[in-house]
Amino acid sequence: MTWTCEQIEERLSDYTDRLLAPDERETFAAHLAGCRRCDALAQRVISLTAALHALEPLEPPATLARAILDQTTGGEKQEAAGWQKVLRWLWPTPQPRFAMGMLTVAMFLMVLTPTLGIRWSEFQWSDLKPANIYQSLDRGANLMYARGVKFVNELRVVYEIQNMLQPATESQREAAPDSKSDDKKQDDQPGNKTNRARESQPMMLAMLTIGLPGRNN
Amino acid sequence: MQRHTRRIYNLCYRFTSNRHEAEDMTQEVFLRVYRTLRSYQAIHGGFTTWLTSVTRNLLIDHYRRTKHDRSTDSLDDEERGLTEQIPSHSRTPDQMAMAGQLGEQVQRALGKLSPDLREAVILRDLQGLEYREIQDVLQVPEGTVKSRINRGRIELARLLEQMGVRPE
Numbered sequence: 001m002t003w004t005c006e007q008i009e010e011r012l013s014d015y016t017d018r019l020l021a022p023d024e025r026e027t028f029a030a031h032l033a034g035c036r037r038c039d040a041l042a043q044r045v046i047s048l049t050a051a052l053h054a055l056e057p058l059e060p061p062a063t064l065a066r067a068i069l070d071q072t073t074g075g076e077k078q079e080a081a082g083w084q085k086v087l088r089w090l091w092p093t094p095q096p097r098f099a100m101g102m103l104t105v106a107m108f109l110m111v112l113t114p115t116l117g118i119r120w121s122e123f124q125w126s127d128l129k130p131a132n133i134y135q136s137l138d139r140g141a142n143l144m145y146a147r148g149v150k151f152v153n154e155l156r157v158v159y160e161i162q163n164m165l166q167p168a169t170e171s172q173r174e175a176a177p178d179s180k181s182d183d184k185k186q187d188d189q190p191g192n193k194t195n196r197a198r199e200s201q202p203m204m205l206a207m208l209t210i211g212l213p214g215r216n217n
Numbered sequence: 218m219q220r221h222t223r224r225i226y227n228l229c230y231r232f233t234s235n236r237h238e239a240e241d242m243t244q245e246v247f248l249r250v251y252r253t254l255r256s257y258q259a260i261h262g263g264f265t266t267w268l269t270s271v272t273r274n275l276l277i278d279h280y281r282r283t284k285h286d287r288s289t290d291s292l293d294d295e296e297r298g299l300t301e302q303i304p305s306h307s308r309t310p311d312q313m314a315m316a317g318q319l320g321e322q323v324q325r326a327l328g329k330l331s332p333d334l335r336e337a338v339i340l341r342d343l344q345g346l347e348y349r350e351i352q353d354v355l356q357v358p359e360g361t362v363k364s365r366i367n368r369g370r371i372e373l374a375r376l377l378e379q380m381g382v383r384p385e
Contacts, residue, residue, distance in 0.1 A: 009367075009371065010364075010367065011367075012367055012370070012371065013363060013366050013367035013370060014363070014367075016370070041371065041374070044374040044375075044377075044378065044383075045370050045371060045374050047374075047383070047384045048370060048373060048374045048377065048384050049342055049370060050384070051319060051323070051384035052323065052338075052342035052343055053342060053345075055319070055320055055323065055343065057223055057224070057227045058223075058226065058227055058230055059223065060222055060223055060226035060227075060240070060243065061240060064222060064226065064240055064243060064244070065218060065219060065222050067240075067244055068218075068222065068243070068244055068247045068248075069218075071244055071247070071248050071251075072247055072248060072251040
């Protein structure tokens with residue numbers, strides 16, 4: 001029995017891997033002995049196979065194993081779903097640091113909310129409606145503005161009164177040591193500075209009580 | 218873990234001819250394995266065969282995905298300058314250089330093979346799998362496996378001859 005070159009080529013790997021039956025191997029070897037082309041091809045394939053088997057594996061980068069571990073064992077957390085996600089989100093809450101922070105925020109709000117005009121004793125659920133929240137904030141802002149304006153105006157009035165009173169007291173101090181005897185004379189003179197201040201005091205007190213004209217209350 | 222990492226990395230590198238892609242693919246393989254570990258059944262072959270199947274499927278997916286982005290007959294410029302990093306406990310520098318050169322040339326020739334022939338040769342001659350295991354990995358009849366390995370070797374030998382490389 002003889003094989004053609006095509007058959008030899010088809011069974012070349014069987015020959016290389018020693019998968020041929022003994023009689024097939026003999027026939028194969030006989031063909032190679034008489035065919036230079038097939039023999040050269042067989043030699044090349046045998047050499048190549050040996051070289052491939054001898055080729056040592058490449059070393060993967062040292063960071064690869066770590067990256068794989070990070071992605072797999074570290075990836076489990078990313079894969080959590082449902083209530084586990086909620087639990088993971090809430091996990092810092094039992095910590096003392098978080099509790100202290102929450103306590104500080106609560107105390108801050110307790111101090112801040114009365115200033116803004118919020119009274120928790122009068123709280124109603126309807127207050128949480130966006131329209132009501134807006135209305136409440138708007139009212140609070142207007143109130144704060146009005147109080148601020150009132151405060152500034154009152155300061156201005158006090159400053160003006162002080163300015164009006166100060167010249168009189170200073171002149172009184174200057175006049176006190178040497179003009180005790182002249183007090184009566186001066187008092188009698190109309191248009192005197194001290195007299196003017198004294199005359200204006202009741203008027204200023206009245207202005208403070210009833211408010212200045214054009215002042216916002 | 219280290220053993221499997223090295224094996225999968227080598228399989229990916231031999232198929233893609235690109236170290237960065239091989240690294241990414243290896244990570245992807247282990248991520249896939251980690252997620253689908255429950256689906257592994259010992260009756261379908263050993264763990265190594267299953268792992269190789271997962272790798273092979275990802276490699277084929279990657280090959281199809283990137284088919285338009287590259288030509289199979291060239292390596293990246295970056296890869297041209299690289300030589301094989303072969304562990305060399307008992308080799309002389311000359312032997313190392315020759316082995317590195319041969320490895321690089323074999324890699325270039327492998328890159329020119331069709332994916333079917335390339336994976337068959339890699340699995341048989343570089344990964345050392347048995348025919349039966351390759352049949353399980355590729356999900357093709359034994360005759361097809363033999364035929365692909367045979368044609369792959371002949372084609373690779375011809376390519377190396379054209380490149381002037383003669384493995385000793």
